[in-house]
Amino acid sequence: MSADVAARAAELRRLLEHHGHRYYVLDSPEIEDHEYDGLFRELLELETAHQELQSPDSPTQRVGSAPLEAFTKARHRVPMLSLANAFSALEVEEFARRAGRGLGAVSGYVCELKIDGLAVSLLYEQGRLVRGATRGNGVEGEDVTAQLRTVRSIPVELRPPATGALPAVIEVRGECYLPKSAFARLNAELDDQGKSAYANPRSAAAGAVRQLDPRITARRGLQTFMYQLDPSDLAETQAGVLGALGELGFRVNPHHRRVDDVAGVLTYLDAWRARRHELDYDTDGVVIKVDDLAQQRELGSVSRSPRWAVAYKFPPEEVETTVLDIAVQVGRTGAATPVAQLEPVLVAGSVVRRCTLHNEDEVGRKDVRVGDVVLLHKAGDVIPEIVRVLVEKRQTDLAPWSMPAGCPSCGAALVREPEEAVRRCVNPLCPAQRRERLRHFASRAGVNIEGLGEAIIDQLVERGYVEDAADIYRVTREQLLTLDGFADRSAENLLAAIEARRRVPLGRLVNALGIRHVGEHTAMALAARFGTLEALEAASLEALLTTEGIGQVVAEAVERWFGAAQGRELLARLHAAGVEAVPDTGAGGGGGPGPWQGQTWVLTGSLENLTRQQAEDWIRALGGIPGSSVSRKTTAVVAGGAPGSKLEKAQRLGVRVLDEAAFLGELEAAGPQPEA
Ligand code: IVH
Numbered sequence: 001m002s003a004d005v006a007a008r009a010a011e012l013r014r015l016l017e018h019h020g021h022r023y024y025v026l027d028s029p030e031i032e033d034h035e036y037d038g039l040f041r042e043l044l045e046l047e048t049a050h051q052e053l054q055s056p057d058s059p060t061q062r063v064g065s066a067p068l069e070a071f072t073k074a075r076h077r078v079p080m081l082s083l084a085n086a087f088s089a090l091e092v093e094e095f096a097r098r099a100g101r102g103l104g105a106v107s108g109y110v111c112e113l114k115i116d117g118l119a120v121s122l123l124y125e126q127g128r129l130v131r132g133a134t135r136g137n138g139v140e141g142e143d144v145t146a147q148l149r150t151v152r153s154i155p156v157e158l159r160p161p162a163t164g165a166l167p168a169v170i171e172v173r174g175e176c177y178l179p180k181s182a183f184a185r186l187n188a189e190l191d192d193q194g195k196s197a198y199a200n201p202r203s204a205a206a207g208a209v210r211q212l213d214p215r216i217t218a219r220r221g222l223q224t225f226m227y228q229l230d231p232s233d234l235a236e237t238q239a240g241v242l243g244a245l246g247e248l249g250f251r252v253n254p255h256h257r258r259v260d261d262v263a264g265v266l267t268y269l270d271a272w273r274a275r276r277h278e279l280d281y282d283t284d285g286v287v288i289k290v291d292d293l294a295q296q297r298e299l300g301s302v303s304r305s306p307r308w309a310v311a312y313k314f315p316p317e318e319v320e321t322t323v324l325d326i327a328v329q330v331g332r333t334g335a336a337t338p339v340a341q342l343e344p345v346l347v348a349g350s351v352v353r354r355c356t357l358h359n360e361d362e363v364g365r366k367d368v369r370v371g372d373v374v375l376l377h378k379a380g381d382v383i384p385e386i387v388r389v390l391v392e393k394r395q396t397d398l399a400p401w402s403m404p405a406g407c408p409s410c411g412a413a414l415v416r417e418p419e420e421a422v423r424r425c426v427n428p429l430c431p432a433q434r435r436e437r438l439r440h441f442a443s444r445a446g447v448n449i450e451g452l453g454e455a456i457i458d459q460l461v462e463r464g465y466v467e468d469a470a471d472i473y474r475v476t477r478e479q480l481l482t483l484d485g486f487a488d489r490s491a492e493n494l495l496a497a498i499e500a501r502r503r504v505p506l507g508r509l510v511n512a513l514g515i516r517h518v519g520e521h522t523a524m525a526l527a528a529r530f531g532t533l534e535a536l537e538a539a540s541l542e543a544l545l546t547t548e549g550i551g552q553v554v555a556e557a558v559e560r561w562f563g564a565a566q567g568r569e570l571l572a573r574l575h576a577a578g579v580e581a582v583p584d585t586g587a588g589g590g591g592g593p594g595p596w597q598g599q600t601w602v603l604t605g606s607l608e609n610l611t612r613q614q615a616e617d618w619i620r621a622l623g624g625i626p627g628s629s630v631s632r633k634t635t636a637v638v639a640g641g642a643p644g645s646k647l648e649k650a651q652r653l654g655v656r657v658l659d660e661a662a663f664l665g666e667l668e669a670a671g672p673q674p675e676a
Pocket residue numbers: 080081082083084112113114115116117118119174175227287305306309311
């Protein structure tokens with residue numbers, strides 16, 4: 001290879017890097033797309049002709065390297081924290097007061113849009129990208145270097161800063177997201193291929209980053225906004241950090257603003273509450289940060305979130321739509337749920353077509369009728385919910401809705417037991433129940449077979465390949481190849497995913513069985529108490545009743561399930577199919593190995609610094625079990641604000657009681673935080 005060739009390749013890389021930065025980072029290209037493509041092709045040809053020119057840093061590598069076998073873990077140098085939330089101006093003021101109390105006077109704040117994507121960490125050594133990782137549980141994420149290298153706005157090599165030397169090691173954090181336009185394109189494509197669409201841009205972005213094949217990631221069109229820099233030697237304020245990040249070549253959201261005081265913050269919030277839908281990305285709020293980094297350091301962090309920042313969440317949107325129909329959906333336990341079919345409507349960033357009405361009483365209470373115009377929002381910005389009927393818009397002739405007498409799937413009676421709000425289909429062979437049981441079995445909460453989604457299960461059932469969970473493990477390649485959109489590769493992948501779940505943690509398997517009244521929580525408690533499937537099968541009612549958090553109703557349901565022919569047969573068939581329960585690991589399950597193994601912690605009252613979910617996840621991550629009721633077996637009770645009768649009971653039984661601060665102290669002392 002001549003020196004000329006090497007020089008030309010270097011020149012091409014420099015040019016492509018420059019124009020890529022103009023286009024993907026600054027959104028202001030200097031050349032036409034076809035000119036860029038020409039340079040790109042030229043470099044690609046040189047690299048193909050001269051292998052020695054190839055390098056992972058080359059712009060040509062943005063199309064993605066070879067697929068990985070699996071993701072490896074990436075431990076963060078410094079834990080990736082999350083933020084405390086504020087849901088109102090009042091709570092933002094409260095945050096500012098708290099910060100001010102610690103400091104005397106806050107120097108100022110930076111307001112940034114809270115991008116609804118996934119947090120990523122980028123590690124650079126001597127200016128070169130050496131690792132990209134997801135947040136994971138904050139302590140440890142997944143190594144997605146090959147995937148993030150394909151994201152055009154992530155520099156593989158840093159630009160030299162205008163002032164100061166580049167530290168040898170730099171970590172940059174920020175958000176990776178899918179623009180709304182790319183999201184719409186992707187979903188249309190998935191639709192065409194008969195695949196299920198993503199619910200929102202955030203899950204689509206997470207899906208794109210978590211592709212084992214980086215070439216797929218490359219095609220999805222991910223974008224980034226970065227906002228954190230470590231070490232922060234290059235700046236003294238958050239505003240300075242954002243500036244420095246821009247200089248180093250990162251994409252920084254242009255809508256951030258430095259304000260002097262909380263009044264300025266509130267003005268910013270008001271402006272963006274109204275404007276946020278104009279953007280080509282989802283934002284679910286505003287992150288407010290103390291600007292001065294020295295003040296940030298002084299404030300420090302509590303548990304998993306810094307005291308120097310807060311995430312203000314935009315209030316959920318409310319939109320009008322029409323109820324086209326109220327269908328009845330039968331779940332895996334036979335529960336018949338009325339579901340409103342809606343005129344599709346965009347709310348809080350995604351199109352909503354249906355919305356649960358829970359049960360007939362709820363329909364009655366809200367008096368929802370087919371044809372009604374209703375007000376819809378998303379609870380917690382996620383779950384669509386009918387707020388109320390706009391009665392003033394009702395046509396006079398709409399009939400009140402009532403629950404049908406028979407199951408829409410099999411025609412059997414829908415029976416309502418005394419004390420229960422739901423009606424249930426009483427036919428255990430009901431096709432709808434069967435399908436839902438299978439969906440639940442394979443789902444993330446169940447044995448978690450990657451890629452075995454609802455649409456595929458439906459096809460397997462329709463074609464008669466699968467009747468119960470055990471059949472899943474007997475599905476053949478030939479059968480899969482008859483399904484819509486399946487080819488050699490996808491069939492292999494699914495078979496491998498099924499194979500990988502032949503050995504499942506006991507708690508998962510118990511949850512997957514779909515025993516009435518047994519959710520994730522209870523399944524984990526049963527797994528922790530009995531250790532093996534055989535022991536659980538053989539458990540007496542008394543033994544079940546002495547399990548933490550399990551009362552009469554649940555114990556009876558478990559006993560009934562394992563006693564019934566249907567349950568026994570399924571277990572025998574799973575066993576014959578080679579399915580095996582393995583001991584639970586602490587991760588995600590609780591009751592496993594970890595410093596708190598064998599301990600049960602009960603939460604009561606409201607916590608200030610953690611959500612209940614976070615607290616429970618943390619307890620589980622340490623190997624403990626978050627209990628739901630207090631007994632002599634309870635290790636400790638955490639009493640938050642306005643604690644209930646559990647506190648009294650703990651005191652009566654002499655169970656140890658901690659307040660939130662003490663609890664946080666123990667959590668922190670015991671180990672890392674769980675996955676968000
Ligand atoms: S700062 C110490 N700034 O929101 C925490 N976060 O719950 C540093 N996010 O995990 C986070 N936009 O994924 C920060 N401008 C922004 C953000 C932002 C989105 C996400 C991030 C984080 C979560 C906080």
